[in-house]
Amino acid sequence: ALKHKKQHHLPHPFLKGKNIALIFEKPSTRTRAAFSVAAHDLGAHVDYYEKGDIHLGVKESIADTAQVFGRMYDGIEFRGYHQSDVEELSQHSGVPVWNGLTNEWHPTQMIADFMTIKEHFGALENRTLTYVGDASNNVAHDLLVTGAILGVNIHIAAPENLQPHPDVQTIAHQYAEQSGGNIMITENVQQAVYHTDILYTDVWVSMGTDESEWGTRIENMLPYQINDTLLVQADNPDLIVMHCLPAFHNLE
Numbered sequence: 001a002l003k004h005k006k007q008h009h010l011p012h013p014f015l016k017g018k019n020i021a022l023i024f025e026k027p028s029t030r031t032r033a034a035f036s037v038a039a040h041d042l043g044a045h046v047d048y049y050e051k052g053d054i055h056l057g058v059k060e061s062i063a064d065t066a067q068v069f070g071r072m073y074d075g076i077e078f079r080g081y082h083q084s085d086v087e088e089l090s091q092h093s094g095v096p097v098w099n100g101l102t103n104e105w106h107p108t109q110m111i112a113d114f115m116t117i118k119e120h121f122g123a124l125e126n127r128t129l130t131y132v133g134d135a136s137n138n139v140a141h142d143l144l145v146t147g148a149i150l151g152v153n154i155h156i157a158a159p160e161n162l163q164p165h166p167d168v169q170t171i172a173h174q175y176a177e178q179s180g181g182n183i184m185i186t187e188n189v190q191q192a193v194y195h196t197d198i199l200y201t202d203v204w205v206s207m208g209t210d211e212s213e214w215g216t217r218i219e220n221m222l223p224y225q226i227n228d229t230l231l232v233q234a235d236n237p238d239l240i241v242m243h244c245l246p247a248f249h250n251l252e
Helices: 002-007 030-041 062-072 083-093 107-121 138-150 166-179 189-193 211-224 228-234
Strands: 019-024 045-050 075-079 097-101 128-132 153-157 183-186 198-201 240-243
Touching: 019 030, 019 062, 030 045, 030 075, 030 097, 030 107, 062 075, 062 083, 075 083, 083 097, 097 107, 107 138, 107 240, 128 138, 128 189, 138 153, 138 166, 153 189, 166 183, 183 189, 189 228, 198 228
Parallel strands: 019 045, 019 075, 075 097, 128 153, 128 198, 153 183, 198 240
Antiparallel strands: none
16 A cells, blocks of 8 residues: 555654654664665655764663663664664663664565565565575574574575574574475575576675685675576576565676
């Protein structure tokens, strides 16, 4: 309904009179744009705070910042480093807190991705999503766990040293047992992509990776590149390719 209203330029100020704080310790293009545009479309006012604007956890405790913002704002978006920080904001603010990304997770990306998959295919049931590349990052972790919760089959192809953290794998397997989803984690990219419905990848070099490691990382990741050969190996004419961006063209 909201998408229809936006596409047809119909007003939908369901959050008129509300104020939302956007706290960005890490820079962003899509996350900031998405939250800002969505809030304005819904009639809310947005204030943007980057790392140098406030003293979050440095000169002022996260709990104190949360309590102050909770009195002034109706909701808080946080994009930063530590999962514990966003959880502490939620604990002490008394208002909704949205996780725009932490080192560990990226849940708002998951909402967008799985809504897109459902919209494209009509349903999530019996679909297989295969992630290829660096699977040690927050997006891969969240795809694995969210897919398991939703009953989507999740295949991951990555070098052994870049596979999801064992704790994350344990969480995902527990959810998959309940939902009926299938999980495959392997170094064998051909096995992982066969008959998949969605091929998903991310940057091979994440924010914070030392530049001296880039060359070796890229060389090790080349077998996991999404290219014409990999699409043929998937053997599914209805396959779609997804990337959370930003992307290095002609690499991943």
